[in-house]
Amino acid sequence: MSRDTIVLAAYFVSSILFILGVKSMTHPDSARRGMQYAALGMAVAILGTLFLHDIITYKWIVIGLIAGSIIGYPLGMWVPMTAMPERIAISHTFGSLAAALVGIAEYYNAYHLTGATGVGHAEMAALGLEVLFGSLTVTGSFMACGKLQGFISERSVIYPYQNETNIGMFVIAVLMFLFLIIAPGAQVVFYAMTLLAVLLGVLMVLPIGGADMPVLLSLFNAYTGLAAAATGFALNNYVLIITGALDGASGFILSIAMSKAMNRSFTNVLFGAFGSATEGAVARSAEGLAVHPITVEDAALQLAYAREVIIVPGYGMAVAQCQHQVRELTDLIERRGGEVKFAIHPVAGRMPGHMNVLLAEVDIPYARLYGMEDINPEFPQADVALVIGANDVVNPAAKDEPGSPIYGMPILNVEDARSVIVLKRSMNKGFAGIENDLFYRDKTFMLFGDAKDSLGKLISEMKNA
């Protein structure tokens, strides 16, 4: 068996293991084992590659592998679950950086190595896609990470003709790409296109506010996959094509799911026109309306005597890092005979599924986490709906006010519950910047303060009750 046959066989085995791994994700009980298979597949691919006869020196490979492992270990083991969105964003940056650099180096070598013959038309198409999506995602995802982590303002930055500029630049980049397919030797155009994509990544993310992060992260998930698949075409490597296609499919599906959950069209998402919900369109002012603050004692009393409580977590739970307190409160309510369910909106938090991970972290069984369609009919039977750091996903304006920027977005019908308790830091508006009518309703009670503090007080109060 020649050395290259070993490599091809290794890639074949890893492809099978990757597909099995992704398939296992369809159920939480099989997922962990399946991903261990996928990790094995990765090891097989990496070890197999070392047999490739093209490789003449291992020094730099080993240095790169060790450096990557040293960077990767803390990113895998030390990052808290609450920081998952920014963690995923930075890994999109790393993944697409690898793809973009490989593409740039391949192109450079095709014109600078002695005896190099340049790039063919089809190969240029692959390299172009790889570098275009790769470079765009490197900066775009880094910006997303910055906004999530807070070293870049999470507010959307909006200036005149923003969408026109962005779409214009995108069109120019695509035209350059098409030109390169016809004339692959135009090296200046190649590097200009790369720079344009890097810049576009930054500009594309500037207008996007916190609430749109789930869509953005899903989109970059898809772009990273597309870049990897294109790398596979450029290098004629089947395992890269397969994994790229899997990753692209996952990002695509999540983007669609997220945009549906926000009632946005997919084209709206694709062209980055999101985040531009007009701030002047606030339909109803809250003037003259008063909220009903509630004391910790009264809130604890309501919860203590409730038979059914539905907890609605939002990004505020992640920010306050209070999932452990949520668990403790759940236990206390149950010890008094109440039933607790969790209502998870698809875009609660900053990335798809984030709330589920935080609740799983504190050992809440997934059978008690309900999706929007399943839980909405339950609210009328609930004695208390406890909203922890969620805002836009429970805003009735999505149903009642055609003028509202979030009109049409499916929401959790917490206002159907007999009583609503909202844990909130202050009366600041949600990330969509809209007034929330829910907070002014007669059966809504506001418990102001940091969610962690409030929950702590509720817990000690309930222990005494």
Next chain:
Amino acid sequence: MNTVMWFAELYIALLAGFVGYQMIARVPPLLHTPLMAATNAIDAITVVGAMVLAGRGHGWLATVLGTIAVASAMSNVVGGFLITDRMLAMFRGGSGNGAAKAASNGRGMH
């Protein structure tokens, strides 16, 4: 590069995309965060392309870019699989109070 090979690759991409779509559309929203972490880890297979670049000895620029690419992709391999495993280890179905009741109602998210 011959045309037959290109079409073979297009077929592979098409089929893999179709299989991926069918499988991933059935992943419950419960697991969407681990799914994103998992596809990211698997996607770091670009490390093999980067390894070839770093080890082929085709000029210093390709070696430097290749080594950086190996390191970035490898950080996703190690970090990605570790964090996915950490997350998936946390998901529990049946154990814990009240779980059996909720599950038997058949309204779970899976």
